[in-house]
Every structure is written in C-alpha cells, then in structure tokens.
Amino acid sequence: xxxxxxxxxxxxxxxxxxxxxxxxxxxxxxxxxxxxxxxxxxxxxxxxxxxxxxxxxxxxxxxxxxxxxxxxxxxxxxxxxxxxxxxxxxxxxxxxxxxxxxxxxxxxxxxxxxxxxxxxxxxxxxxxxxxxxxxxxxxxxxxxxxxxxxxxxxxxxxxx
Amino acid sequence: xxxxxxxxxxxxxxxxxxxxxxxxxxxxxxxxxxxxxxxxxxxxxxxxxxxxxxxxxxxxxxxxxxxxxxxxxxxxxxxxxxxxxxxxxxxxxxxxxxxxxxxxxxxxxxxxxxxxxxxxxxxxxxxxxxxxxxxxxxxxxxxxxxxxxxxxxxxxxxxx
DNA sequence: GTCCGAGTTTTGACAGCGTCAAAAGAGCGG
DNA sequence: CCGCTCTTTTGACGCTGTCAAAACTCGGAC
Numbered sequence: 001x002x003x004x005x006x007x008x009x010x011x012x013x014x015x016x017x018x019x020x021x022x023x024x025x026x027x028x029x030x031x032x033x034x035x036x037x038x039x040x041x042x043x044x045x046x047x048x049x050x051x052x053x054x055x056x057x058x059x060x061x062x063x064x065x066x067x068x069x070x071x072x073x074x075x076x077x078x079x080x081x082x083x084x085x086x087x088x089x090x091x092x093x094x095x096x097x098x099x100x101x102x103x104x105x106x107x108x109x110x111x112x113x114x115x116x117x118x119x120x121x122x123x124x125x126x127x128x129x130x131x132x133x134x135x136x137x138x139x140x141x142x143x144x145x146x147x148x149x150x151x152x153x154x155x156x157x158x159x160x
Numbered sequence: 161x162x163x164x165x166x167x168x169x170x171x172x173x174x175x176x177x178x179x180x181x182x183x184x185x186x187x188x189x190x191x192x193x194x195x196x197x198x199x200x201x202x203x204x205x206x207x208x209x210x211x212x213x214x215x216x217x218x219x220x221x222x223x224x225x226x227x228x229x230x231x232x233x234x235x236x237x238x239x240x241x242x243x244x245x246x247x248x249x250x251x252x253x254x255x256x257x258x259x260x261x262x263x264x265x266x267x268x269x270x271x272x273x274x275x276x277x278x279x280x281x282x283x284x285x286x287x288x289x290x291x292x293x294x295x296x297x298x299x300x301x302x303x304x305x306x307x308x309x310x311x312x313x314x315x316x317x318x319x320x
Numbered sequence: 321g322t323c324c325g326a327g328t329t330t331t332g333a334c335a336g337c338g339t340c341a342a343a344a345g346a347g348c349g350g
Numbered sequence: 351c352c353g354c355t356c357t358t359t360t361g362a363c364g365c366t367g368t369c370a371a372a373a374c375t376c377g378g379a380c
Contacts, residue, residue, distance in 0.1 A: 018356095019346090019347055019348075019355095019356065019357075020347075020348095021346075021347070021356095021357065021358085023357080023358070024357090039337080039338085040337095052358095052359085053358085053359095054358065054359050054360075056338095056339090056358075056359070056360080056361095057357075057358050057359070059338070059339080060357075060358075061357090061358095064357095073237075074237075075237035075238065077233075077235035077241075078235065080336080080337060080338090081237075081337085081338085094280060094281065094283050094285070096283065097286060103280075103281040103283065104281075105279060105280070105281075106279060119265055119266060120254060120263075120265070120292075120294070121254065121263040121264075121265075121296070121297070122296065122297030122300075123254050123256065123263065123292070123294040123295060123296050123297070124294045124295040124300055125254070125292060125293075125294040126257060126293045126294045126295065127292070127293040127294075128290065128291075128292050128293075129237075129290070129291045129292070129293065130288065130289070130290050130291075131288075131289045131290075131291070132280075132283070132285055132287070132288050132289070133285075133286045133287045133288075133289065134280070134283040134284045134285040134286045134287075135283060135284040135286065136281070136282065136283050137281070137282030137283070140282075140284055178327095179326095179327065179328075179375085179376055179377075180376080180377095181327095181328065181329085181375075181376070183328080183329075184328090199366080199367085200366095212329095212330085213329085213330095214329065214330050214331075215367095216329075216330070216331080216332095216367095216368090217328075217329050217330070219367070219368080220328075220329075221328090221329095224328095240365080240366060240367090241366085241367085
C-alpha cells in the first residue's frame with residue numbers, strides 16, 4: 001500500500017542494542033509495511049530487496065527483535081506465527097476464520113477490568129491475551145463457500 | 161479413582177450420534193480423568209487399557225468428539241493442542257509459562273463486557289477467546305522446573 | 321443368531337513450521 | 351585498519367498433525 005511514517009529501522013536496532021544489518025532493516029521495513037505478516041510473507045518481501053537472504057536469517061531476526069521488544073509474535077490457533085511492530089500498547093486481535101486475515105483491536109475497556117480473574121489457582125499472572133474470532137468483511141460479502149480447513153491459497157496476499 | 165461420577169462415555173457417544181467403540185470410550189475416560197491433556201498423554205492413557213491403539217486413532221477420535229461438541233480443543237501458543245470435556249460453559253484458561261500446566265478460569269465477569277469490541281473492522285464476531293499467562297504455584301516455589309517435556313520457555317530471556 | 325454395509329482403526333508415508341548446529345561472512349569498537 | 355564477536359548461510363533434523371488405502375468393527379437388518 002502507501003508508504004507510511006515508518007520508524008527508522010537502524011535507530012530502532014541501535015536503541016535495542018542490536019547490530020544494524022541489511023537483513024534486519026529489511027525485515028523491519030517489511031513488517032512496517034505489512035503488519036501481521038507470517039514468516040513466508042516476510043521472506044518474500046525481504047527477498048525482493050535482498051535476494052540472497054535465507055529463511056533461517058529471517059527466523060533469527062524475528063526472534064531477535066521479538067526478544068528485544070521491537071516486535072510482537074502472534075500465534076492464532078491453527079495458523080503459523082505472525083509478527084507486528086506494534087508493541088507497548090495493549091491491543092488484541094481479531095482473526096478471520098475463513099481466510100486468516102488479522103486486524104488490530106484496541107482494548108475498548110482501556111484497563112481490561114475483566115482480564116484480572118480472581119480464581120488464578122495460585123498462578124502469578126503475567127499477561128492476558130484476547131483473541132477474537134469471526135468472519136472478515138470480504139469473506140462475508142463473498143459467499144463463495146471457502147472451507148475453513150484448506151484455504152491457505154486465500155491467504156496469499158497480492159502485493160501492490 | 162478409576163470409575164468416577166463422570167458422564168457415561170457410551171451414552172455421550174450415542175447422544176452425539178457416534179458409534180460406541182473401545183477407543184472412543186477410552187479417550188473420553190482419559191480426558192475425564194486428566195483434563196487439558198495433549199495427544200501424547202491421551203495416547204499413553206489409552207494404551208494402558210488398549211495397547212494396540214494407534215496414535216492416528218486418537219487423533220481421529222479427538223477430532224470426531226470435538227466436532228460433535230463433546231470436547232473442546234485448546235491451542236496455547238507454543239504448545240501442542242490440548243483437549244478437555246468441559247464444553248458449553250464459557251470458561252477460559254491460564255497457562256504456566258514455565259511448565260505449560262493449564263488451569264480453568266471461569267469468566268469472572270459473567271457476561272464478558274470487554275469481549276465485545278466496538279472496532280471490529282467489519283468482522284462478524286463469532287467468539288472471544290481469552291488466555292491468561294503466568295507462572296503456576298509449583299514453578300513459583302520450585303525454581304527448578306522439569307515436569308513433562310518442555311524447557312523451551314527457558315530461552316525467553318537473553319541478555320547481550 | 322447371522323450378515324452386510326457404513327463407519328473406525330491400522331499402517332505408513334508425507335507436509336508444514338520451526339529449531340539446531342557448524343562454517344563462512346559482516347558489523348563496529350579500539 | 352584489526353580483530354573479536356555477532357550474523358548469516360547452509361543443510362539437516364524434530365515435532366505435530368494430516369492424507370490415504372487396506373483391514374477391521376459396530377450395529378441394524380434379516
């Protein structure tokens with residue numbers, strides 16, 4: 001889509017104490033342009049700029065920047081892991097049960113009152129994760145019966 | 161400890177329109193005695209009674225009874241799928257980030273007010289899934305975790 | 321009680337996603 | 351400019367789950 005006000009990849013990496021490499025910058029740029037991307041999509045996007053980049057390198061980068069707090073990893077049930085750069089703000093996700101599309105959902109309650117159960121079974125609560133499931137607008141209007149099991153084809157996103 | 165006040169597996173299967181087989185009853189009994197079990201644990205439990213049972217058969221049974229509404233499938237990020245018999249009541253789960261133990265968490269708010277976001281991006285909302293993450297009582301007191309088979313969580317922390 | 325067809329289970333292979341490990345290459349402080 | 355350390359490449363491996371065909375049961379019919 002349109003080029004947005006992306007954060008400086010190099011600056012982000014330096015602040016996080018990570019070395020600035022082409023691969024890492026390319027991954028961050030790809031994530032900035034296409035949030036909620038899977039490893040496959042990111043590999044494709046990076047390969048468009050750095051054709052020699054290996055899949056493993058992308059995995060490494062994603063793990064590194066996720067650990068460093070620059071990115072966030074999302075793992076919806078039944079889908080491969082996705083990544084996004086939005087960290088720090090507490091938001092959740094809504095996943096399309098047909099095509100796997102993901103959208104951000106800001107926590108409407110601000111402080112998440114219901115996300116502090118009193119029956120924690122002795123657990124030391126760290127985080128509350130909310131995932132909404134539904135059908136996206138495209139799949140609603142598109143009445144074509146796409147079986148929820150094998151629609152990996154649909155997930156292929158056409159790049160601009 | 162063997163025969164509890166568990167629902168009759170045979171009756172459950174018949175009501176769901178599924179054939180009553182040894183394998184299916186064994187799986188249901190195993191789930192009744194050990195909720196939040198993974199396929200591996202269920203296979204082991206079933207094998208104790210029916211040694212010739214194949215892993216694939218367990219997979220089939222779990223898929224069948226899940227589809228029939230007798231069981232529920234849980235897929236915490238980074239863990240293999242788990243199953244439980246409690247269906248119908250809307251409850252969530254809290255997962256130990258160290259050992260993977262899972263406990264039930266009843267929806268304390270009853271009606272889940274914050275689980276109806278107003279910004280659905282055009283999605284037709286179907287379900288809201290909540291997963292709590294934390295550290296279980298055992299892992300809190302016991303600094304040395306080694307329950308089942310996963311120490312993958314250890315690498316969550318790394319300092320350059 | 322016996323038979324038969326549809327539904328189950330077994331067996332073996334396979335696919336997706338991610339990780340491990342060692343050698344080669346690149347960043348960056350001195 | 352040097353060299354140490356971190357990154358990347360390459361290839362193999364592991365885990366979880368699925369696909370497919372043949373052998374076997376369940377359960378209603380006769």
